[in-house]
Structures are given as structure tokens and as C-alpha cells.
Amino acid sequence: xxxxxxxxxxxxxxxxxxxxxxxxxxxxxxxxxxxxxxxxxxxxxxxxxxxxxxxxxxxxxxxxxxxxxxxxxxxxxxxxxxxxxxxxxxxxxxxxxxxxxxxxxxxxxxxxxxxxxxxxxxxxxxxxxxxxxxxxxxxxxxxxxxxxxxxxxxxxxxxxxxxxxxxxxxxxxxxxxxxxxxxxxxxxxxxxxxxxxxxxxxxxxxxxxxxxxxxxxxxxxxxxxxxxxxxxxxxxxxxxxxxxxxxxxxxxxxxxxxxxxxxxxxxxxxxxxxxxxxxxxxxxxxxxxxxxxxxxxxxxxxxxxxx
Ligand code: GYE
Numbered sequence: 001x002x003x004x005x006x007x008x009x010x011x012x013x014x015x016x017x018x019x020x021x022x023x024x025x026x027x028x029x030x031x032x033x034x035x036x037x038x039x040x041x042x043x044x045x046x047x048x049x050x051x052x053x054x055x056x057x058x059x060x061x062x063x064x065x066x067x068x069x070x071x072x073x074x075x076x077x078x079x080x081x082x083x084x085x086x087x088x089x090x091x092x093x094x095x096x097x098x099x100x101x102x103x104x105x106x107x108x109x110x111x112x113x114x115x116x117x118x119x120x121x122x123x124x125x126x127x128x129x130x131x132x133x134x135x136x137x138x139x140x141x142x143x144x145x146x147x148x149x150x151x152x153x154x155x156x157x158x159x160x161x162x163x164x165x166x167x168x169x170x171x172x173x174x175x176x177x178x179x180x181x182x183x184x185x186x187x188x189x190x191x192x193x194x195x196x197x198x199x200x201x202x203x204x205x206x207x208x209x210x211x212x213x214x215x216x217x218x219x220x221x222x223x224x225x226x227x228x229x230x231x232x233x234x235x236x237x238x239x240x241x242x243x244x245x246x247x248x249x250x251x252x253x254x255x256x257x258x259x260x261x262x263x264x265x266x267x268x269x270x271x272x273x274x275x276x277x278x279x280x281x282x283x284x285x286x287x288x289x290x291x292x293x294x295x296x297x298x299x300x301x302x303x304x305x306x307x
Pocket of ligand 1: 026027030031104105158186212213214215233240241261
């Protein structure tokens, strides 16, 4: 446990916490930046981190959480790979009196007493932003706009929500159609592979790629070039995350836009954990702040990007 904070918000006590962090994996640039942010923030605050990489597998996360419970950690930070199926293990943590802080991704569980708070982005809003950009960009286009979609990990909060937000906006534009949609599991390799299949079946009729993250967009850009088309010209490329790789692709004229999803919330998470353990009231939902960036801003902003 930690002592109350002073008015500056800094922890007065040197109390060292043991924090278990069950991370999703290392599937994307976003994820590695998020891991680094969390590791650095926990270290800087003088706490001990027990880190577990689940390699995008739910069973690994369940094992990791059980091991954190057995080790009697002070708090668990948990980034659930998918939304469902964690009820039992979260109940075990609650019964052991160990608070769970949801990081980045939400769970779809009715009993919200199983976690303290959810700190992460609004993925539905990110999907809306992507679609709104496309609506504006294609305002003058007559006729159908054929969109292919690379979804994130099946059953994950960002894949479900980014699809929902995007579809909500294009629903008002009957000329916009998602003609193909498949998961690329948030990785470059899978993004490339699935885009190759999309191109092979109907390459000349694809107008837009909406990728649920930049890594898949970057993999797809490679597939488009190998197929003999020009990314960002022949096919409009929309990504999410705003990682460096996207800024590089935009600066090279190969990607049109990326919606920001900020992974650098390690310090915010540490603050929440300390505040909670000091007896403060914590909101059930804490949002991360973010924006969006287009090709024309890429060169100027690239050197300033933290991830
Ligand atoms: O967008 C993607 C990563 O959960 C917000 O997971 C995160 C997503 C992120 O693999 O790149």
C-alpha cells in the first residue's frame, strides 16, 4: 500500500509497489511503445514490475494473472487481448483483494466491480474520425467508393469498435461500400498477406483501404506496390495509431492519413494506481487524448513523434 499524496500529486512515501502487467504481445509499433511507456513509468516511480507478454493468446494472459495473484502483487495492469472470457480469472483477483487496472483495451463483462478503472482510447471515435476524413476527402467523387477493411484481432475491443465507428459514419453515404473485410491480426505480415488476397481477387476495383492499425496498412502498402499499383494514389490508405512508420509512409507519399491512438500512458496509469492505493476515488473510465494527421503534415511532425 502507499501513503496519501501531497498536493502536487507526487507520492510522498517511498513505498515500493509490486505491479504485475499482463501485456497483449509485441504485434505492432504501437504495442512496443506502450510496453516501453509502462516499463519506464513504473521504474521512474520506484516500483517493481512483473511483466508478461501474452503473444496475443488469451490462455497466456489467464496464466499470467493467476501467477500475479499467487505472487501477491499490489496491483495488476491488464491489457485484455479480447473482450470476453476473463470473468473467472478477474473474479479470482478480486477475491484475493488485488485491484485490476484495465489498460488500453476493455472487457465485455457486466460486473464492473471486477476492475478499478479502464484507461484507454475511445476506439469507436477513432473509427468515426477515419470515416469522416474519407467522407470529406471524397465529397466530389461520384459513383461507388469501394473500401476494403483490414480488421484487428478478432474479438478485440479496438477491432470491434473501430469497425463500428467507421460503419456508423459511412451508413449515411450509400455510395460507400465495404466490399471486403478480413482480419490481419494487427501485424504487418498478416496485413500484407490479406491485402495480397484482396488485390488478387479484385485489385482494380479497390478505391480505399481502411486498416485498423498502421502496421497492417504498412504491410498492405507493400502488397499494393508489388501488385503494380500506387498506394495513396490508386488506393487511398487510412490507418490508425499514428506510429512513426505511418509518418514515414505519409512523408514518402504512400499513405494518406492516420488517426492517432496514443500509447504513451504509462505515467497516467502509475498515477491512477498510486491514487487508488492511497484511498482516492478513481473514475471508472479514463480517456487518453489524441488527434489525427495527414500526409501534408508528416514531414514536419515526424521528428517530434515519440512513438
Ligand atoms: O491500435 C494496435 C495494437 O489495442 C489500441 O493494438 C491497441 C491496438 C493498436 O496492436 O496497433
